[in-house]
Amino acid sequence: MFEQLGLIGCGLIGGSFALALKRAGLVKRVVGYSKSPSTTERAKQLGVIDIDVPSALQAVSGSDLVLIAVPVAATEATLKAIRHLVTDTMLVMDVGSTKSDVVNAARRALGDKFGSFVPAHPIAGKEVAGVQHAEADLFKGKQVILTPVEHTQTAQLQQAIEVWEQVGSHITQMSPEAHDAAFAAVSHLPHMIAFAMMNAINSQEQGKDYLSMAGPGFRDFTRIAASDPHVWRDVLLANRDELLAQSKNFQRHLQTLELMLSNANGEALEGLIRQASQSRSAWTMNKKSRQ
Amino acid sequence: MFEQLGLIGCGLIGGSFALALKRAGLVKRVVGYSKSPSTTERAKQLGVIDIDVPSALQAVSGSDLVLIAVPVAATEATLKAIRHLVTDTMLVMDVGSTKSDVVNAARRALGDKFGSFVPAHPIAGKEVAGVQHAEADLFKGKQVILTPVEHTQTAQLQQAIEVWEQVGSHITQMSPEAHDAAFAAVSHLPHMIAFAMMNAINSQEQGKDYLSMAGPGFRDFTRIAASDPHVWRDVLLANRDELLAQSKNFQRHLQTLELMLSNANGEALEGLIRQASQSRSAWTMNKKSRQ
Incomplete structure (x- = not known):
């Protein structure tokens, strides 16, 4: 049980964390701050934060738990701004989608208070x-990587x-580097x-017509394209090297399929599709291959 | 109202069509055939077909309505096999995901009975x-391209x-070529x-670990990777030229993002993400830009 959650960044993730802690009875009071005053005000009106x-x-x-839920590129400045109030007994966490850069930023910003910081990435959104859009259930049944x-x-x-765990998440621990390699992929x-994909379709004269015909497969495939541009600019940049390596590897595999197609090699093409299909059919979310 | 549906191919799509017609009271009797006798038998046990x-x-x-629901590459052989029983008043349809090849195959196979054939593509699956997995509701609220x-x-x-429309679908008509260009995209x-994507991850030593960490975004993005290998080999091959052109265009847009990333050009990167995000946010399934 915490006395007070200090929430920095009252968006979808931060707001959902506050709601989840309140509902689980883990915190007495939530004090919130957002860069945009209208966001902070809205969070208060919605009962996500108390003050x-x-x-x-x-x-x-006055907080014994601090959650930093801001775009990853803003993490270092945020930690610097709060540094002299961070104590040895306080738990400070982030929720960023990249971890090496966040750990380095925290080391630089917090200095001898760095030990109070636990880097966290809830796989929920x-x-x-x-x-x-914040909801108390957002983390339930989801993984959180520390x-x-x-x-x-x-x-x-x-404590982390x-x-x-009390808000229903499954915990996995790994190094920041292993995290970033996995999430690039x-x-x-x-x-x-x-x-x-969205830009490629929109670049075509008939792109609008094409989109009007798209069905459920397209809907699910492109759902993540609607993600927040600012947040994702930061994520992609923060994990640039791993991401570029994964992108190159992906393009090699796409080009292998193109080659089978160009050669009308149906047998090889079906073999590659079968590998993909079997692997995806066997996959289920949150089935861990290791602890 | 039809006297008899002749169903050739008792799989997910064919079976769902039979169930939908039965529930809507559009057909008195369904006679089914599948290449695999065990499939036909199962369809009968499940009440999807009557005979x-x-x-x-x-x-x-004896059928006045015939649905051919087989992998697209098998369409021509199927039409040839049934040709001498196709009449001028019979409605024959397919459900293939590509249309130019199917129309050409039907023209070759059916000769002077080609006029009875209406090429159809239900955007459901x-x-x-x-x-x-067949269900009577599969086509409800979905588009069907004729x-x-x-x-x-x-x-x-x-009649088509x-x-x-009676099973709840929205109809769009276009040329086979326009269909194939759109669906390639x-x-x-x-x-x-x-x-x-699945093959690229599986090619890596730690691929299994990576997959164990994947969340809801990955789940939706890769859902279609679990599709039937034989069906999709045929679709990709049948629409090869349009597909390769779309793949090249997509890779150009992916490489533009890579370049912004390599140059750490955050502003340009965010601009491109914003275009994609706004376009995807504004899109809804079955919102037609034209009739």
Whole structure:
């Protein structure tokens, strides 16, 4: 049980975390701050936060739990702004989709308070942004990846595990580097492809007509293309090297299919499709291959 | 109202069509044939068809409506096999995902009976195949594209429109060529990309670990990768030229994003993501830009 959650960034993820903690009875009071005053005000009107404050520092003041839920590129400036109020017993977490850059930013910004910071990535989201879409159930049944490093204090790590478990999440721990390699493959590249797909269709004279005929397969395939541009610009840039490597590997496999197609090699083409189809059919979300 | 539906191919789509027609009271009797006798038997056990027969020709005998629901590459052989029982007043339709090749195959196979054939493509499906997944609601609220050509008889075209409308579908008419260009962009390429994505991840040593961390975005993005390998081999091959052109165009747009990323050009990157995001947010399924 925490006395006070200091929420920095009252968007979809931050707002959902506040709601989840409140419903689980894990926090007495939520003090929130967002860069845009209208967002903070809206979060208060919606009952997502109890008290709205005009600075990140004021959200940290008196808090024993701090969640930083801002675009990843804003993490370092945020941590610098709150640094002198971070204590040895406070739990500070982020929710960013990339982890190496966030850990490096936290190390630089927090200095000797870095041990209070537990890097976290809840694998949950929606294609719509904003506190109005926040919901207490967002993390239920979802994975949360924690990427503690050698200076992370075990007390805070244990608290982080408990708080995420109590809102219904499954915890996986790994290094920031392993996290970023995995998410370049299974999240960042799919987003980049979905963005490119929409742009590729819109670049064509008949693109609008084409879109009017698209069905459920297209709907699901491109859902993530509607993601927040600012958030995803930051994510793609923060994980650039891994993402570019994954993109090259993907294009090699796409070009292999193109070659089978050009050669009208139906047998080889069907073999490659079968591998993909069997692998996808066997996959289920949250089935861990290791702990 | 039809006396008898001759169903050739008792899979997901064919089976769902039979169930939809039965529930709408549009047909008295369904006679079914599948290449695999066990499929035909199963369709009968499940009540999808009333009578099972051991040949396509026998399914056509006595039918005033014939649906050919086989992989597109099998369409021509199927039409040849039934040709001498096709009459001037019979309505014969297919359900293939490509239309130029099907129209050409029908022209060759049916000769002077070609006018009875109405090429149809219901934009409905599931990532699971087989008659056990058939459902009467599959076409409800979905689009069906009809691609009649100059020799298609208006009587059959009108009947086709009515039968699809009565099972709840929205009808769009266009040329086979326009259909294939559009579906290369919004369906065939997304499938090929989803296949390539699964293969690209599986090609990596840690692919299994990566997959274990994937979340809801990945789940939806790759859903179509689980599609039937034989069906999709045929579709991709049948629409090869349009598909390769769409794939090249897509890769140009992907490489533009890669370039912005390599140059750490955040502003341009965000601009491109914003275009994609706004376009996808504004899109809704079955919103026609023209009739």
